Amino acid sequence: MRDYHLPGRSPVLAANGLCATSHPLAAKVAIDILETGGNAVDAAIGAGVLLGICEPQMTGIGGDCFVLLKPAGEERVIALNGSGRAPAGLSAAVMREKGHATVPLRGVEAVTLPGAVDAFCTLSENWGLLALDQVLAPAIRYAETGVPVAPRVAFDWAIAADTLQGAARGYYLTNGKAPAVGETFRAPGQAEVLRRIAREGRAGFYEGEVAEDLVASLQALGGSHTLDDLAATSCTYTEPVASAYAGIELLEHPPNGQGATANLMLNILSHFDVKSLDPFGARRAHLEAEATKLAYDARNRFIADPDHTSRLQHMLAPETAAKLAALIDPNRAMPAARPLSEAVHRDTVYLTVVDRDGMAVSLIYSIFHAFGAGLASDRFGVLFQNRGAGFTLEEGHPNEAGGGKRPMHTIIPAMLREGGRVTLPFGVMGGAYQPCGHARFVTNLVDYGLDLQTAIDAPRCFSGVEGMDVERGYAPEVRAELAEMGHRVRIPEGPLGGAQAIRIDHARGVLEGASDPRKDGCALGY
Template sequence: MRERDFMKPGKSVAIAENAMAATSHPQATLAALDILRAGGNAVDAAIAAVALQGVVDPHMTGIGGDCFALYTPAGGKPVALNGSGRAPAAADAALLRSQGMTAISDLSVHSVTVPGAVGAWDHLSSTYGRIGLDAILQPAIRAAREGFTVAPRVARDWSRYAGRLKAHEASVRQFLPGGRAPSVGDRLGNEALAATLEKIAREGRKAFYEGEVAEDIVNTLKALGGLHTLEDFENARPDMAEPIAADYRGFKLMECPPNGQGLAALIMTRILEGFDLGEGRLSDADRIHLLAEAAKSAYRQRDLYISDPDTMCVSVEELLDEHRIAAIRSKISLDRASDPTALDMPVHKDTVYVSVVDRDGNAISLINSIFAAFGSGIYAEGSGVLLQNRGSGFSLQEGHANVIGPSKRPFHTIIPAMLFQDEKPVISFGVMGGQYQANGHAHFISQVVDRGFDVQMASDQPRSFFTEGAISLEPTIPEDVRRELERRGHKTRIADEPLGGCQAIMIDHARGVLWGASDHRKDGIALGY
């Protein structure tokens, strides 16, 4: 592991012996740590953290969104949880096209899929947790009822995306008090959300998917022309599956199977394994170039094939076939950019990611999202639920793998991950940031495996992302690198906001030590004891 240069700005990797949590908000990390110290396990702590973030990070996540998780019990095999919601049973692409739509707007009522987060939390808690939802949800309930102070990155994003709320009076009343976004240090609460969280704490999933909460959400959506019914909510259930995986230089990268884009991350890492990315072997321009070339192919295949697994026409095994990967790799030149192909999925969306490892060695990688900033902007005021717009990831194109249909799950960008070695988890990690996430996984893993960075240093490295026909570069990437990329034929742009947000925990099995990282691009922190 490379040593950090303490003369340069940055922060040290967090170190702990017993347990650790890494989140993108300090209060969420503290909530997880409190649960761990009080006897809860990794699952309990992760749900506590993400539920609290649904209160203090309302533009990013909440009970109106979806959830995916990878969980590896100590000494056991990893399992994948798919807590993504489905379109209404009445959803029909032809119907929407007949109304003049060519795509589903991310502010449309038709972008709202049935939220899957609460069902996922309930299943994780009842199956793998230790202390129950009543104890787990208390930090979130307190924050919603007593109020919370707005953190710096949260305030920045809140102000930047406040316009997404302005079409709905109820949303403005709750999230834009006095007609404006709250500033850093302002205090805000949500009594209606506190009451709903209390019901979920007492009754579990039933409190959300049946009764007055579900009725409030459905009535809110129907008033806007939505096709949702109470039956759609009653039928909502998470799915469990085996993770999908690909080898990378003696490690195994584990991802959730489709409808998430984890498969694209696996395709990228398989492509990159064919190049020597060791420290000192390539220039910064070389690394960015190769990452972009791998992304072009992996994301194109993602957009063509990844959808609800019940409707996918190409298997995971076919897309990861080594002959197929080798053929893609053989077309990549180190000297010239290939022709860019525009990605046809929604661009940059908002999410929160949590990683927790407990004192028994249980590890969870969990991600929760309402997709775009403030989701659909639609707020069910009686229940305090801000609704996601994950359905904007559906296509209206007849014959497309991801075309909207009855009770169908849309393509998903959110992907938790774990890296294994010798059948043991060695890093539980995620890189928030909509489309960027698959690219972020490949970049992060290469920084650790190829360059020898610890997880915090790997997270700190400047980022790039090929999207919409050009490489988006964080402004920390030198101008001479940008010029070299353009010489090779790439179009470039300077990113107008940070690319993604990483949280990670590395497990040093030999020494019994945990290494934690939280991205400087967010407000968060990694802490352990």
């Protein structure tokens, strides 16, 4: 239980349905959909699409999504891969010949086909209760009439404004500047796109005038993207990957997502007495940082397009974790793991919904970096993701850029299962931080007994390619001790990630939701 003398918020409790998102308008829309007869899938789609209007720097219909779904009345968990592929004409060899060591971060070469719309349409058709036009109506209305820019959104928007290029500047800047807090952002072009999707389903996006706008805009920028590439975009049902930790089971989305990295981190940490360490002390932070380096090195070697990922079982094998754990010095930081050749970022949105029938959705949705590639379609203003920057240009690597391939993805939804029952859909936004964030969230709950909201509020640290980011929530002496152990400690410009979670209390028939104060959102139920 939190100390009520100190700033903070309580978990949200409800009996009929609950949503946790990074924006309050999206949470409200999700609850409205549940109350009008929709289920968790309907609510997640409605809220998720709206987040592309509320937080356009983070996500949008030009991006990708991953989903974990627990159907009502069942305990199985289904994974849906809503990530798009590279255009057939993409070539790592050509980029290397041009002198590129990595995929150009804000270039048209980084733009992969948008997969989220196909995934939303598939989810709606296969699992939803309401018609798609009813589910999308709130997002269409808000895109047309506008959304007041929230404080965290304005903070991120201002930092990333200079990345916008060409047509995107006209759609996402006001007189050349990022909108201020409270200024209304409108996206009438996207409202029209959503109306077409509401009427025609996926054909309203992947065919006709919208598709022509997307492809013509990309080709004008020098892209190899074609209408055939776009039309071929299709999501894929698959199975989660799982691992055990202290009596609970962590379910993650499989490759091309990086979820297995979180499984490996917990497998490594299981070889240490984490519970005995101060939850916010240097020793725990150091141990987590070392496990992060080792697990992320494995990620960089193995995770790629599902058709090119061949060593997943080795990555998740108990003996692999045991050997990696043995490399950790409890008193000294190891050198940074192999540098990433693919780009990392901190931008995405995550939401989770559980309805009165027990259907649970864990959904993450992103355009990769802030404003994606910084490019938008000319007519409708759809932002293009730069997810192709997640490829490497290393010849022969499983994640080498190539036509028709899906890049390694940082976005990962998750669920916890206890005693064979799903008890907690959750996610931690924040690009490369996400697997580390998942492991920390789980250990906050399991090893330290923190309640859901406190587990999210707690200070974070992350050992990445630029050093060890340690939030200001840590005491100065902790940062000093970490530096003495050999970590390159720094305080990041912004907070690390943002989390949402819902605990399903099967015994009492109650839902408990929590939302990260690092974002603008909330948990809301009825």
